[in-house]
Amino acid sequence: MKSTATALQIAEDSAETGAQQIRDAIRDAIVERRLSPGTKLSESDVGNLFNVSRTLARAALQALSYEGLVSVEKNRGAFVAYPSPEEARQIFAARRLVEPGILREAAAKITPSQIQHLKQLLLEEGRLMGERGQTARRAEIKASGDFHLTLAGISGNAIMQRFMDELVARSSLVIALYGQSTISSCGHSEHGDIVAAIERNDLDEACRLMLHHIAHIEADLDLREHKSVGLKEAFEL
Amino acid sequence: MKSTATALQIAEDSAETGAQQIRDAIRDAIVERRLSPGTKLSESDVGNLFNVSRTLARAALQALSYEGLVSVEKNRGAFVAYPSPEEARQIFAARRLVEPGILREAAAKITPSQIQHLKQLLLEEGRLMGERGQTARRAEIKASGDFHLTLAGISGNAIMQRFMDELVARSSLVIALYGQSTISSCGHSEHGDIVAAIERNDLDEACRLMLHHIAHIEADLDLREHKSVGLKEAFEL
DNA sequence: TTCGGCTAAATTGTATACGATATTCTGCAC
DNA sequence: GTGCAGAATATCGTATACAATTTAGCCGAA
Known part of the structure; x- marks a missing residue:
């Protein structure tokens, strides 16, 4: 058990995994409209852009798809969401x-x-x-x-x-x-x-x-x- | 362009990636209370259970964490959520x-x-x-x-x-x-x-x-x- | 016995590799 | 020139491999 664990552990250790940072960065870009709806977000490109492997890029894109900000189409890739x-x-x-x-x-x-x-x-x-x-x-x-x-x-x-x-x-x-x-x-x-x-x-x-x-x-x-x-x-x- | 693409593409090709199935299976188990709050969900165990690699198991657990059904703690693993x-x-x-x-x-x-x-x-x-x-x-x-x-x-x-x-x-x-x-x-x-x-x-x-x-x-x-x-x-x- | 630190095992974080699917390009027939 | 078949390319889906961190077990000293 953690020796420092008190009864109320509020926010614990933040900074999470690196994928989170990429997710936040892309989200900001979308919300601030630096990325237009429909823009393709290839896993390789995202990975290269942030100097991480496709694994992390993919994780970030998945996370964004759960928030409805990007839509991933099977075997086709991820795109900035284009809401109907x-x-x-x-x-x-x-x-x-x-x-x-x-x-x-x-x-x-x-x-x-x-x-x-x-x-x-x-x-x-x-x-x-x-x-x-x-x-x-x-x-x-x-x-x-x-x-x-x-x-x-x-x-x-x-x-x-x-x-x-x-x-x-x-x-x-x-x-x-x-x-x-x-x-x-x-x-x-x-x-x-x-x-x-x-x-x-x-x-x-x-x-x-x-x-x-x-x-x-x-x-x-x-x-x-x-x-x-x-x-x-x-x-x- | 897809030749079959009509103006309103409602649900498109379902069945998505295999991680989705694992996610659904685990979610059902949690909702039906076959998995108790706090239970550890190790990536290897989940992977072996469904005969897939850790990659997919991890993706499923991440997805469940976005829904608040499992909590993943950095470098410690995933657990069935234990809501305060x-x-x-x-x-x-x-x-x-x-x-x-x-x-x-x-x-x-x-x-x-x-x-x-x-x-x-x-x-x-x-x-x-x-x-x-x-x-x-x-x-x-x-x-x-x-x-x-x-x-x-x-x-x-x-x-x-x-x-x-x-x-x-x-x-x-x-x-x-x-x-x-x-x-x-x-x-x-x-x-x-x-x-x-x-x-x-x-x-x-x-x-x-x-x-x-x-x-x-x-x-x-x-x-x-x-x-x-x-x-x-x-x-x- | 109990506490401390050290080593070893287990587990997660990330990267790379390989197979599958979709897209694009080329070349040939019409 | 147009249209279609097939190969080449690019991209995704999944598995495996390696590094980093945590957890556990162990042994020795107080």
Whole structure:
């Protein structure tokens, strides 16, 4: 037995296996849209890129497929996920379903310092919206998602937090594919409104705003079948 | 390009890689409680058991760890998950959070034949409750979960369905660990009540019953810290 | 006897190797 | 020039091999 083992071993030794790092790196690249949907992720290429063997590359890609960020096709390889309009609808349906509940749990437990932290995020988000350049845009995308993720974190439910991780990441893919307005994270002010509602303990209003916010994002999508895949397919029907 | 590729490729070629089969087999064993929480799952042993190499065994165990059914500890190996009381609470909190929403979506889309299918499940469940023996008990456990899973399937949201898969499977682990009453799936009649409420289109009542049902399962748990781990740890504090 | 460290066995982490499947290219017939 | 058959290439699926870490057993000293 480990001599240092106490009753509550919270996070134990992190840093896990090297595959985790590769997974995180690729995930970041996908979420920040440096990798476009449909991009092929060959095991050899990934391995070479990170200077590891195909074994680790494969493990990382498998992990990402469990999160729905890459789709692996048997004997064909892994690709950055290309969510169908139907998948996109389901992702947002799931968010509408769970986010109000998460919000309620979070609001019930939130501490003043956590509210401060949320406001800090909002400030950062606003700052990024003003800046120019690719890197700022990428940071903005991530910050926009971080708001929802932080809320999930405050709720204290690790399972819901993991689920939200997945939903937010996949949402980023959907927006990259079907988003219309150039402004990626349209509803920055909406985040602020939600925090304000939480702060004055108006939960019903906060939930209403959250649903409105999600609907707002979804309204910016053009979910008609196959944006530009057709030509031939258009005549096959 | 695949000549047979149509606009909507629903399930594509299944049967995937062999690791999937092993994963499913082990998952079934865990959910049906043939494998107890904490049991060590060595890669070699798993590989030998299924007559495959460690590579596939490892892949299967990794997959199961993403579902929260096994926990892999670095350089130490994989074990059937041993959810802490806190984790157990979070699992059921998550179910309380999502199941009413799933129920509402399912009820909105349900067809008469699907209602019939649900009733069929209930009948089967009832039949198993009457029988004796280990195998019947295991089938009963699975049937109890299948009710919730079928509901998620009817909702038509694949993402929520996968999430419920995970939650139900982990619930089985929690009940195995902390359940008190010998009757595993206590609330069989509650399932019937829910279906009845759906049938007469009383959604509010159906949700109420669902929440009651989940609370009922949770009430049967003894979630005090560390049932029988202590002796030494008890004195270290 | 008990505690400590040391060695040996077992197990995991990672890389490489080989066979199977899919994709691409070439060449020939029409 | 077009279309199809077959080989060559690339990529994935799985097994095996080796290195690193942990676990256990053992022996000696206090």
